[in-house]
Every structure is written in C-alpha cells, then in structure tokens.
Amino acid sequence: MFDPHAWRRQFPILDREVHGKPLVYLDNAATTQKPLAVLNAERHYYEQLNANIHRGVHALSQEASEAFEGAREKVRGFIGAQQVEEIIFTRGATEAINLVAQSWGRSTLKPGDEILISAMEHHANIVPWQMICEAMGAKLKVIPMDDRGVLLVDQLDQLLTEKTRLVGVTLVSNALGTVNPVDDIIRKAHAVGALVLVDGAQAVAHMAVNVTALDCDFFVFSGHKLYAPTGTGVLYGKKALLNAMPPYQGGGDMILQVTFEKTTYNQLPYKFEAGTPHIAGVIGLGAAVDFVQSVGLDQIAAHEDRLLQEATALAEQFHGLRIIGTAPGKASILSFVVAGVHPHDIGTILDSEGVAIRTGHHCAMPVMDRFCLPATARASFALYNTLDEVDALFRALYRVEKMFLK
Amino acid sequence: MSDLRDLYQEVIFDHNRHPRNYGPFPEANRHADGFNALCGDRLSLNVLVQDGVITEARFEGSGCAISTASASLMTEALKGKTEKEIAKFFEGFHHMVKGEPYTVDMGKLAVLAGVSEFPARVKCATLAWHTLNAALHQADQPVSTE
Incomplete structure (x- = not known):
C-alpha cells in the first residue's frame, strides 16, 4: 500500500x-512543492558546479554541461522521446507553446489556414494561437465540450478539414480535471494532415506519458508542476519538424558562426535555446524526474x-x-x-x-x-x-x- | 493572520446578502464597468450626477462578499456628496484598506478596515471605488484592479 x-x-x-x-x-x-532531492540538486550545482555551460574548457563548465545534458536525457526517457535532441528546455509550458506558435506558425501558416484547440484550454494554449492566427490571417476554431467537461470528439469529423494545420489540446484540464482522449484526436488530426501539440503541463505529475506511442508532434510541460523548480519547462518536438523550424530567439548558444553579414544556426536542440538557460533549475528538473520515477x-x-x-x-x-x-x-x-x-x-x-x-x-x-x-x-x-x-x-x-x- | 471576524463583520454579511442600491438604473448619466481579472469579479456601476452632486448610485454584477459589500456600502455613502468630497473619500478609503494612516471620517465604510490585514483581498474592496473613479471621469475602457 x-x-x-x-x-x-x-x-x-x-x-x-x-x-x-x-x-x-x-x-x-x-505548482507542486519541491522534494529534498530537487533542492539538493540545485544547491549542489551552485556549491560545486556553478559555471556557464557549453562554453568553457575548464572543469566546472564541463561538469555543469554534463549535469545539464544529463537532465535532458532523463527528460527524454521520462516522456519516451526517441532522440535527446528532440528535448528543448524552455522557461515553462507557456514559453514552449509560444515557441511553436511563433516559429512553426510564422513559417507555415497562410491566410485561411485553421488552428483547432479545445474548449478547456489554459490561456497558455489559447492566446499564443490567437496571436499567430491574427498575424498570419489564419482562423482559430474550438472543439466544444458537454456539461460534464467532456470534449465532443465526435464533432472532430466536421471541425477537422484540409485547412486544419494544427490541433492544440490539453491532456488534462487544469480547471476541470478531465483527461482528454488525445490518442484519438491525434489519429484523426493526422488523417487530415494536421499536426498535434499536446499540453502536458497538468498531466506529467499524474500519469505516465509516452510521446512516441502517442505519436504527437509536439508535447509541452512545466517543471514546477512536476516537483521541479519554477522557470523550467520542456518542448518535445519531432526532429524533422524542429529541424525545419526557424529559431525562436536569437543569441548565444543557438549559433555556430556569426558575422555581421550572416549567422549560421546551431543544431538541435541548441538552435532553440538562446542565452544562458536556468541551469540549476534544469538540473533540478532532472532530479525531479528521478524522484517521480522512484515513487512510481x-x-x-x-x-x-x-x-x-x-x-x-x-x-x-x-x-x-x-x-x-x-x-x-x-x-x-x-x-x-x-x-x-x-x-x-x-x-x-x-x-x-x-x-x-x-x-x-x-x-x-x-x-x-x-x-x-x-x-x-x-x-x-x-x-x-x-x-x-x-x-x-x-x-x-x-x-x-x-x-x-x- | 487577524481573526476572520475582523474581515467578515456582520455588516459585511448583511450587505452581501442584501446589497443596497442593486439593479439597473437607466436614468444615470455616468457609467463604468469594473473587472477584477484575478478573481473574475465584475461590477457595473451607474451614477446620477446633478450640479456636481451625486444624487443616486446603483450597481450590478457578481463578486465575493467583500467586493459586493464594498459596492453596496459605497453606493449608500455617495448620495448627496459632491465630486470633490468623493475624491477625498476615495483617497481615505484607499489608505484605510491598505492599513495606512488616514484622516477622513469613513463612517459606515470603516467596517472594511479589516481588509488591510488580508492583502489578497484589498483589490476586492477597491474594485467599486476604481469603477466609480472611471465613471466620474468618463473613462471609456472597463477598469481593472490589476
């Protein structure tokens, strides 16, 4: 027991x-409270490893980089992604969705295209789509729900059209607790050629998720709802999609070469990780993943x-x-x-x-x-x-x- | 935390259960909507101002006990006051609910002084007053306590 x-x-x-x-x-x-394992991991980083990552030849930088990349591998395993470069660290689920909306949306959406979201989305999975739809002349449509808070997925046949480019849906509703049949939604969306972004912010601390089995195109979650520090989050994306997307923010770490005429972008996942990230937080997220898996x-x-x-x-x-x-x-x-x-x-x-x-x-x-x-x-x-x-x-x-x- | 009774005084329960001056007021010549984005409280305030004096004020909307009682007590307190007197009152009320010193005699509104011990609820108490401010100054946009 x-x-x-x-x-x-x-x-x-x-x-x-x-x-x-x-x-x-x-x-x-x-937000969840934080276990000693997470607090100690952050403290250990600041007491023993504190250095910027992916840069220095000195020992601390290398150890910090290893700890940071170790967390990426833990997250990969945790959500069942196939490749570690498909894991992008962000400030949270909100930033992860904004990244997809701005990077994928701006390079893909055309006037008349449609984005479909559900009636029970958090503002974080509504507003970024409204913003990009307005900018690109695309249309935002909504999957309705019934009085119990169950999505009316039988209406998907009408709502999904050849104009649908992406479906954004939460796995677990933060306001209602509903667990949505995302596997069904993903299958139907793929049948019309639409991508699917699953918001896992409210799900990952409560149920096992496997993005490969789900076959979702993007999956996002926040660390702080998974017993990890605030200011950490994850975007999973299929490698081919992420490779085709332009960078979201420009800066350090996301480049290979910069001249005043032209910049060559770094490879995945660094292309989407401009600037010094929340290193201690991400290491804490890795510890949180270990903790949750040890509890089961x-x-x-x-x-x-x-x-x-x-x-x-x-x-x-x-x-x-x-x-x-x-x-x-x-x-x-x-x-x-x-x-x-x-x-x-x-x-x-x-x-x-x-x-x-x-x-x-x-x-x-x-x-x-x-x-x-x-x-x-x-x-x-x-x-x-x-x-x-x-x-x-x-x-x-x-x-x-x-x-x-x- | 102070005793809950400092916040939830009988007068506040009474005004929450039976808000005064509640309902439509088509004869009003000043109007504003207030919205507390944090908790979803909505308030629609209608005021009749004649020769610089508020002769009647009514409100509609939904909110917590503190915001409803505050709106109810405010509409009572407004009647017969000049816009200048209201401005002083508004200032005094603000200081009172934030626990800062004030010199204005707040009359019945003093029952809301306990709000100062509950910082998360100050916005509930001030929503009606922000809305009044917007109504009197004819701001077009709904006001928010954010």
Whole structure:
C-alpha cells in the first residue's frame, strides 16, 4: 500500500504551519512543492558546479554541461522521446507553446489556414494561437465540450478539414480535471494532415506519458508542476519538424558562426535555446524526474485517485456544493462552487484554517464562461497529500458554511 | 493572520446578502464597468450626477462578499456628496484598506478596515471605488484592479 507519509518527509515545506495550523497544501495544480532531492540538486550545482555551460574548457563548465545534458536525457526517457535532441528546455509550458506558435506558425501558416484547440484550454494554449492566427490571417476554431467537461470528439469529423494545420489540446484540464482522449484526436488530426501539440503541463505529475506511442508532434510541460523548480519547462518536438523550424530567439548558444553579414544556426536542440538557460533549475528538473520515477507514476496515480474519490464522496454530501467537471476518469482535481458563497471567500476562510486551495478562473476564462461561473474553488492533489488532509478540507468547508449560510 | 471576524463583520454579511442600491438604473448619466481579472469579479456601476452632486448610485454584477459589500456600502455613502468630497473619500478609503494612516471620517465604510490585514483581498474592496473613479471621469475602457 502506498504510504504518502513516507514521501512527505522529503518535502520540508509540508512541516510548516500557516496561521497557527498545519499546512494542508491542496493547490498542486498551480505548482507542486519541491522534494529534498530537487533542492539538493540545485544547491549542489551552485556549491560545486556553478559555471556557464557549453562554453568553457575548464572543469566546472564541463561538469555543469554534463549535469545539464544529463537532465535532458532523463527528460527524454521520462516522456519516451526517441532522440535527446528532440528535448528543448524552455522557461515553462507557456514559453514552449509560444515557441511553436511563433516559429512553426510564422513559417507555415497562410491566410485561411485553421488552428483547432479545445474548449478547456489554459490561456497558455489559447492566446499564443490567437496571436499567430491574427498575424498570419489564419482562423482559430474550438472543439466544444458537454456539461460534464467532456470534449465532443465526435464533432472532430466536421471541425477537422484540409485547412486544419494544427490541433492544440490539453491532456488534462487544469480547471476541470478531465483527461482528454488525445490518442484519438491525434489519429484523426493526422488523417487530415494536421499536426498535434499536446499540453502536458497538468498531466506529467499524474500519469505516465509516452510521446512516441502517442505519436504527437509536439508535447509541452512545466517543471514546477512536476516537483521541479519554477522557470523550467520542456518542448518535445519531432526532429524533422524542429529541424525545419526557424529559431525562436536569437543569441548565444543557438549559433555556430556569426558575422555581421550572416549567422549560421546551431543544431538541435541548441538552435532553440538562446542565452544562458536556468541551469540549476534544469538540473533540478532532472532530479525531479528521478524522484517521480522512484515513487512510481502508477502508484502516484492510484493514490491520487483514492484522494479524489474520497473528496468527491464528501463533496456530494456537502449541502449546496456543486462539482464543476464530472467527466469519468478525472485526474487529481476537484473544482467546485458552493451556493451563496463566492469562491474567493471560501479561499480566505480555508486559508485561515491552513488549507491552501486555488480560487478564481484558473487561467481558463472560457471554461468559466462555458459553465456560466465567474470562478470556482479548486482542490488539487499530489503524491504527498493524505486522506486526513481531505478531511481537513471538508472541516474547513463546514466552517465556511457556518459563517456564511447559518 | 487577524481573526476572520475582523474581515467578515456582520455588516459585511448583511450587505452581501442584501446589497443596497442593486439593479439597473437607466436614468444615470455616468457609467463604468469594473473587472477584477484575478478573481473574475465584475461590477457595473451607474451614477446620477446633478450640479456636481451625486444624487443616486446603483450597481450590478457578481463578486465575493467583500467586493459586493464594498459596492453596496459605497453606493449608500455617495448620495448627496459632491465630486470633490468623493475624491477625498476615495483617497481615505484607499489608505484605510491598505492599513495606512488616514484622516477622513469613513463612517459606515470603516467596517472594511479589516481588509488591510488580508492583502489578497484589498483589490476586492477597491474594485467599486476604481469603477466609480472611471465613471466620474468618463473613462471609456472597463477598469481593472490589476
């Protein structure tokens, strides 16, 4: 049986108190806490290896470069990419999507072309496409969803046309917890010659992903939602596509030769990694990948599902509470509203009990519009959460009820 | 953190449950929309100004208890005040909810002073006032607390 208490000891922050109460951290969909392995990896880099990478002949630079490239290989294995140069480090999933939208989009899209996204995308997988569509005269279309938060994939046959150039879809919805059938979407998109970008930001900490088996063209995720430092992220792209794409940013490390007349760009992956990257963060990301794999994603998924089932059962008994997002097979997220209490007030009262949840639109305002809500409250679980913490959430919610609905 | 009761006083619950001056107001001659992008609070404010005096103010929209109560209390406080008096009030309110010293007598609005202990909620309390500012100065764009 999976024991979250054993793993909790790896997360020093979970020992702290908030407003005199033990911290109950249930905002993992926003960012996860960091284990000692990650903190130590960053510290080790700064204490022992700190040097710029890919440049110096001196020992520190070589060791730092090895650690950095070692993290790239770990990420490759983690998502099942075939070649290490298909792994591009970015500041996060947002930058990875912007990279594809600007580099691939600008060199490929023509007026009248179409980009298809889903109705449950995070703003990070909406706005970059709106920007490039506007610049290139392309059109943005949306796969709708039903009242449970399930994508209406049967409409793909109409939505996908010979004009569709790319489909952008999230694997797990950050606002609803829905797990989308991306394998289906990828197959159908490829049948009309469209590429597929899968946003894995909300998925990689909760389920095993294999980009080769999925056959997606691009896959992005953020390190900080995978127990790694903020400011780290990954773009996976098929090598042929990445090779054909122009650089996103110009600068150091992405060049082979520069004269004032002409620059020869570096090979993959460095072509897309201009400037000194977040070296310590990327090394921390490598440590986070090792950590998650040592815990085991299957074990994590099963444990988080137990927490979600328990939370869902308690939510269903809570008078006036409505769960937003009731798709079958959801991942780790309980989004909800309580009649008569605004989510923001719920958030403040829960905080006074030490319970951290997210309240607001979750950077998915079209999702809120779809459910005719200004905001929801969202509890999201990670491998270190316990059933006791689920109980603490509902004890705090009963306090909200007592204050607001007496 | 201060006691939650400093934030959620009875007056605030009362104005949240039964907001005053809530509803449409077609006779208004000043209007603005306010939006708190962080939490999704929306506020539509209509004001009737006659000879430099606010004779009536009403609002519509959805928001948390703090933003709803703040809007409700504000519309009550506005009636009969000149635009100049309002400007002083606005300044005093800002200082109060940020926990800074202020000299204006805030009257019933003083129940919102507890907000200063909850920095994440200051924007909720000030949304109505930013919207009022836009309405009185006839800004075309919806205001945001960002």
